[in-house]
Amino acid sequence: MAATVPEQITRLQVTFKIARFIPETDEEPHYEEYTVEALPTDRVLTVLQKIKDEVDGTLTFRRSCAHGICGSDAMRINGRNRLACKTLIKDLNIKKPVVVEAIKGLPLEKDLVVDMEPFFQAYRDVMPFLISEGHDPTKERLQTIEDRAVFDDTTKCILCACCTTSCPVFWSDGQYFGPQAIVGAHRFIFDSRDAGTDVRLDILNSKEGVWRCRTTFNCTDACPRGIEVTKAIQEVKRALMFRRD
């Protein structure tokens, strides 16, 4: 028995204008338009899958969980970095075609798929793991509720790359770690159990590090998890300024 949501079933005609790039044949991306029927409550991802299933099987994009937790389907939707599975048709202006493009700043592979490797490499470079001193405890470490709360925001990150690929500094300078890597470092720098703060701060103090950030807030606007990315970057900058050398 399947449940249905109470909704005035208003089926809409929506047109998606999608940046297509077939690596075997194309030199440059080009746009193609698809018009399909959708519900206001449909996710952009649902519509993309519908186009793939019913119109053009060659349309290529990544997706997995479809509810904003796996981070697979970051893309530019009407010029903004969003997760396709967290963007509903009713929240878009469908009087005009909905423009869907791959995220910027990472090598384009095919249609909406980019090479994520440079992004993950930047994350790995900030040592995103707990570094402890001395012997491992035999029991759980203690941590106060207050200490746990300090870094709660940055634990939400799903590595979708919406923030990093919305950053103008990252677009123009492929060496910059990007907001996500700083968020990844923040999550450990401000964890009371961690002993690796100095080494991480050294990494972020480098020329590819936090000082590149120009506080444009694109990253914070782009984050589908509501992480205050710019604030986290500012906190890392402050930690650098006030640390004892």
Added chain:
Amino acid sequence: MQIHRYDVVIVGAGGAGMRAALESSTRARTAVLTKLYPTRSHTGAAQGGMCAALANVEEDNWEWHTFDTIKGGDYLVDQDAAEIMCKEAIDAVIDLEKMGLPFNRTPEGRIDQRRFGGHTRNHGEAAVRRACYAADRTGHMILQTLYQNCIKQDVEFFNEFYVLDLVMSEDGERTAGVVAYELATGEIHVFRAKSVVFATGGFGKVFKTTSNAHTLTGDGMGIIWRKGLPLEDMEFYQFHPTGLAGLGVLLTEGARGEGGILRNKDGERFMERYAPTIKDLAPRDMVARAMVQEVREGRGAGPEGDYVYLDLTHLPAEQIETKLPDITEFARTYLGVDPITELVPVFPTAHYAMGGIPTNIETEVLRDNDTVVPGLYAAGECACVSVHGANRLGTNSLLDINVFGRRAGIAAAEYAVGAELPDLPENSEAFVEGLVSGLRDSTGGERVGEIRKAMQETMDMNAQVYRTEATLKQALSDVQELQRRFRNVAIHDKGERYNTELLEAIELGFLLDLAEILVVGALERKESRGGHAREDYQARDDVNFMRHTMAYRHVSENGDATVRLDYKPVVVTRYQPMERKY
């Protein structure tokens, strides 16, 4: 074609795969193959918690947890395996804390614990606070923490490599490796290995309404099946009570653990009638049936009367925002409903496979009731140990992946250290090459999307929370017809690079196999137990059916494959079956 050599190959980089990798990679040369990126795995969607009898907030012990697991599984649980899981649960949580997992804390700074369905004090007296958690993103934090530790240990990953076949040694006795398809290039890779761990997750995409990711297509189980190895208890599929109505997006049982209440259209707390002692915290199978029952008897809410409500409005806003932030956002985003002030429409959603690849407690894969396949291991949702029996308790999946993922990593590495690399049989890549070229060259007129949709619709209609002989026969004939149509499936995309359409077709082939096995097992199990509810056989039948189903692929002389069923006894240690009341 490229050939790689490793001691251990782990297939899948969710919780079980990465937990295995952390053990295996320190002992033997290990590769982890995943069809996604590690952090995309569906472990990350788990919300509520991971149970362990830490007794941080009230009296508890692992024996009570074991009993709850066995009773929750409606006595189809192998009791030796449940004992191991519940005993090792305590270390599993401590290990995660040491790795850096940011658990919620008590005022004393210890790992906080909350209530969860079916977890009780002293054999059912009352709900107990046993679930360790990190807000309502415990699975996310487990997945991230395991990945972070894999980075720390420099674990070698092959991302977006789809494993499509298992290679057996020439004599068919042991594993020799796997064959994988690289998404980026379309190239086929053979990974030779001394031991192989399958940690490939579930197959929720056989259903339409599901909490599962698009990518949960049962590839690992499907590969094992095509190799002629058995699958266990496939008819036992869990429907999670609280999916967002119409969408299936999961809302954690932790919402009820925090005090949430299910209500019908009259506002009645209906679970009081079905489970007078622990009410809304009864096990999932019972709650899901109660919800369907309410709807069938005309007490469903909404214009179509086809869902019930999850009520959190009596809880303090601050508790909801801090303990259940993600599900609050899901309700706001997808249904436009604010749980702080409004009732949330919910209905059962296909969630978890209790069955899977049969293993013993060492995670070694079985080729029959007793014999192991040397060098082959399985853990997590794709495996059936069986710790979940006929119905998994909430949080026990996160526990399963940690306890048995760890065991699989150790066992696979230890086996590899003492074993020779088996010779590679000739043409070991031939099956995958044929699979790929067959689809790419097909000129048939059938579409992947249409067949998948039809399969999901018949499974939702006929093999869901309640089943009868008639509905299951309908599902079987529908699925078999779709399998015939699938032979004529064709794809548009003929390219080599990132051909996701090709892989969706291959995944659909696995799903169709698994849907058939599920339905055949359900038809033959003429009783109701745990997640398998037969309206035509409403009682549990311990005389005839307190045994595991073992499904085998039988190929007749004309080449047709059918499902043959056999049975395996349940391991009973100290708990004799009794009536399941809550």
